[in-house]
Amino acid sequence: MTTFVDRVELHVAAGSGGHGCASVHREKFKPLGGPDGGNGGRGGDVTLTVDQSVTTLLDYHHSPHRKATNGKPGEGGNRSGKDGQDLVLPVPDGTVVLDKAGNVLADLVGHGTSYVAAQGGRGGLGNAALASARRKAPGFALLGEPGDLQDIVLELKTVADVALVGYPSAGKSSLISVLSAAKPKIADYPFTTLVPNLGVVTAGATVYTIADVPGLIPGASQGKGLGLEFLRHVERCSVLVHVLDTATLESERDPLSDLDVIEAELSEYGGLDNRPRMVVLNKVDVPDGKDLAEMVRPDLEARGYRVFEVSAVAHIGLKELSFAIAELVASARAAKPQEEATRIVIRPKAVDDSGFTVTLEEDGLFRVRGEKPERWVRQTDFSNDEAVGYLADRLNRLGVEQELMKAGARSGDGVAIGPEENAVVFDWEPTVMAGAEMLGRRGEDHRLEEPRPAAQRRRDRQAERDESEREFDDFDPF
Numbered sequence: 074m075t076t077f078v079d080r081v082e083l084h085v086a087a088g089s090g091g092h093g094c095a096s097v098h099r100e101k102f103k104p105l106g107g108p109d110g111g112n113g114g115r116g117g118d119v120t121l122t123v124d125q126s127v128t129t130l131l132d133y134h135h136s137p138h139r140k141a142t143n144g145k146p147g148e149g150g151n152r153s154g155k156d157g158q159d160l161v162l163p164v165p166d167g168t169v170v171l172d173k174a175g176n177v178l179a180d181l182v183g184h185g186t187s188y189v190a191a192q193g194g195r196g197g198l199g200n201a202a203l204a205s206a207r208r209k210a211p212g213f214a215l216l217g218e219p220g221d222l223q224d225i226v227l228e229l230k231t232v233a234d235v236a237l238v239g240y241p242s243a244g245k246s247s248l249i250s251v252l253s254a255a256k257p258k259i260a261d262y263p264f265t266t267l268v269p270n271l272g273v274v275t276a277g278a279t280v281y282t283i284a285d286v287p288g289l290i291p292g293a294s295q296g297k298g299l300g301l302e303f304l305r306h307v308e309r310c311s312v313l314v315h316v317l318d319t320a321t322l323e324s325e326r327d328p329l330s331d332l333d334v335i336e337a338e339l340s341e342y343g344g345l346d347n348r349p350r351m352v353v354l355n356k357v358d359v360p361d362g363k364d365l366a367e368m369v370r371p372d373l374e375a376r377g378y379r380v381f382e383v384s385a386v387a388h389i390g391l392k393e394l395s396f397a398i399a400e401l402v403a404s405a406r407a408a409k410p411q412e413e414a415t416r417i418v419i420r421p422k423a424v425d426d427s428g429f430t431v432t433l434e435e436d437g438l439f440r441v442r443g444e445k446p447e448r449w450v451r452q453t454d455f456s457n458d459e460a461v462g463y464l465a466d467r468l469n470r471l472g473v474e475q476e477l478m479k480a481g482a483r484s485g486d487g488v489a490i491g492p493e494e495n496a497v498v499f500d501w502e503p504t505v506m507a508g509a510e511m512l513g514r515r516g517e518d519h520r521l522e523e524p525r526p527a528a529q530r531r532r533d534r535q536a537e538r539d540e541s542e543r544e545f546d547d548f549d550p551f
Contacts, residue, residue, distance in 0.1 A: 078134040079229035079306070085191045088116030088141040088157035090217030093197035096149035097210070108200040108210055109151045114144030116193030116220040117157030121170060121179070121227075123186045124163035130227055133162070141191070144217060147199040157193055167232040167309060173224050182232060182309075190225055194218035197452055203463075213460035215452040228305060233271060233284035234402045236310035238339070240331050243318040244355040246270065247385035249285040252395055276399035283398075284310060304342045311405035312398060313345065315352045315378075319369075320362035328354060328369045349401050351379045353394060358384035431476040439482050439501070441473055441490045450490050450497045474503060 091113025098106030119141050133139075139162060145154035170179040170188055179188035197215035204211055237245040253272025270285040286306055307313070315335060317328040332352065339345045352373050354366040366382045373380045379397060383390035429443025446468060453464045468474065477488065482501055489496040 078130045081130045081133045081227050082137060083133050083190075083225050083227055084138045085119040085160075085162075085221075085223050085225065086138075086140040087119050087191035087193040087220030087222075088143040089219045090114065090116045090157075090194035090196040091144035091146040091154035092217050093199035093202070093214030094147035094149060095200045095212060095214040098150075105210075108204050109149055110199030110201050110214050111147030111149070111151050111153040112199045112202055113147050113196030113217040114154035114156040115196050116144045116217070117141030117159045118189050118193045119160045119162065119191040119223075121162050121164050121168070121181060121188045121190050123166050123168065123181050123184055125166060125184045127163045127165045129165065130168075130229055133227065141193060141220065143220075144193070144196050146217070147196070147214070151199075151201055153199075154196060156196075159193070161187075162190075164227065165229050167230045169228045169230060171226040171228065173226065175226075178225065191221040191223045194220040195448075195452075211459070211463075213454060213457045213463065215460075216454055218448065218451050230309050231271065231284050231306035232282070233306075233310050234281040234405070235274075235283040235312045235314055235398055236307045237283065237285050237314050237316050238307065238335055239316035240318060240321075240326070240335070242321075243316045243331075244385050245285045245316045248316060248353070248355065248383070249283055251385050251388060251391055253283060274395060274398070276395045279399035279403050281399060281402040304338075307339070307342075308344060311348065311409075312401045313339070313348045313350045314398065315350065316355050317352060318356060319354050319365045320356040320359040328365065329372060332373070349405065351381065351397065351401065354380060354382045356384060356386075357382045357389060358387035429471065429473065429476070431473070431480045431482075433480055438487045438489055438498070439477060439480060440496070441477075441488065442492070445471060446473060447491045455497075477501060478503065 093113050094110035096108065096110040098109040100106060119139060139160060141160040142157040144157045147154045164181060166182060166184065168181045169177060170181065170190065171177055178190075181188060195218045197217045199214050200211040203214070237248060239245055249270055249272045253274045272283050272285070274281055274283055284306060286304075315332055317331050318326075319328055321327075321331075354362075354370065356362040357366050363382075370380050370382070381390055381394045381397065383394055385391075429441060429446050432440050432442070434440055449464055449467050454460045482488065482503075484502055486501050487498060488501045489498045491497060
């Protein structure tokens with residue numbers, strides 16, 4: 074059964090916002106006390122947070138679909154709905170978040186580091202929040218927005234100071250087992266190590282982590298063997314230690330050729346040229362291994378490597394190796410700029426853009442795109458004429474109608490607001506005051522006004538109708 078997973082595809086859904094409430098306050102002797110509908114609650118976010126107790130992405134391999142809770146709808150009596158509960162997903166230290174196209178969204182390093190993978194929807198405003206001096210009694214409320222739906226990829230890159238790299242069965246697992254308290258699986262056949270192993274080493278005042286990366290072979294950077302699956306775990310390591318087998322039974326192999334092959338694969342993978350390196354000639358407890366180590370050591374030192382002859386089985390040369398690695402780790406830490414101690418999170422673009430665009434498509438449809446108009450459409454209850462009129466007024470104030478005129482739109486032309494897969498399409502009718510004229514001045518309720526004589530009320534209503542008809546007849550957008 075799989076116990077280590079370092080790459081998963083995760084489908085996250087934030088909670089939707091609760092709908093606003095359209096309500097009128099009523100009490101004894103005061104049947105029309107004004108609007109008192111509360112706002113809907115905010116939908117819960119889906120957040121990825123680094124947790125040191127988590128070392129694998131196994132949970133998300135088995136359960137890749139995660140959803141936060143929705144916000145509750147508002148209620149009468151100015152009672153707002155409860156916010157949805159945020160869903161916090163723990164991930165290992167060193168997790169990289171990517172989109173489906175492979176673009177990096179966040180690089181999570183350090184305990185407690187978090188990233189909002191899916192934003193919860195806003196709650197809709199109740200009619201109490203929509204009331205104004207002109208709109209005293211709104212008969213509608215705004216709908217809650219749907220939460221974000223995101224398909225993301227999580228990749229785990231081991232956070233360690235030192236990476237042991239080399240051919241399968243070179244003795245990397247044995248070496249980490251004697252340098253630290255780690256107990257990886259050890260056997261005398263290739264590819265014993267199927268997952269990276271981590272160990273903590275103390276050398277004097279320096280404490281560092283060391284990773285045993287599964288064996289690399291020629292073609293690993295192109296996906297051959299296990300190399301491509303685990304080369305990403307080398308990326309974060311400050312020091313690379315080549316473990317070369319001096320007692321291999323394969324006649325076509327020797328330490329120098331093994332080193333050339335591994336270096337070629339690391340170079341092909343990219344991004345590792347600036348890492349300090351050293352070479353460990355392992356298995357010198359074997360007579361032939363000791364002889365071979367003495368033969369190749371001058372060539373390795375001529376290439377600029379520090380070379381150590383060790384035996385993980387016989388515990389030869391381990392102390393010197395441990396302290397030499399500690400020196401390189403300390404130097405790498407001192408050379409690292411201070412600001413790199415805190416990783417940079419790459420976040421999606423802000424969504425507070427008040428602009429919009431109007432484009433004419435090949436089929437003659439005018440499409441309006443922009444954060445505000447698209448959000449307003451999502452919040453509108455199209456079964457309520459007053460809510461539709463309110464949307465029309467908002468779009469008109471934003472300047473959508475003027476831009477449609479500039480783009481050449483005429484009465485009856487099709488207009489779509491939003492992306493193709495989720496757009497609202499309607500036939501455009503230009504007006505002076507956007508919306509349905511038969512509704513009059515939306516949100517006004519004469520029952521809330523001061524009492525007037527019946528004759529005066531009739532004259533006022535007739536004057537409003539006459540003025541509305543004159544404005545409509547005199548308006549010519551073209």
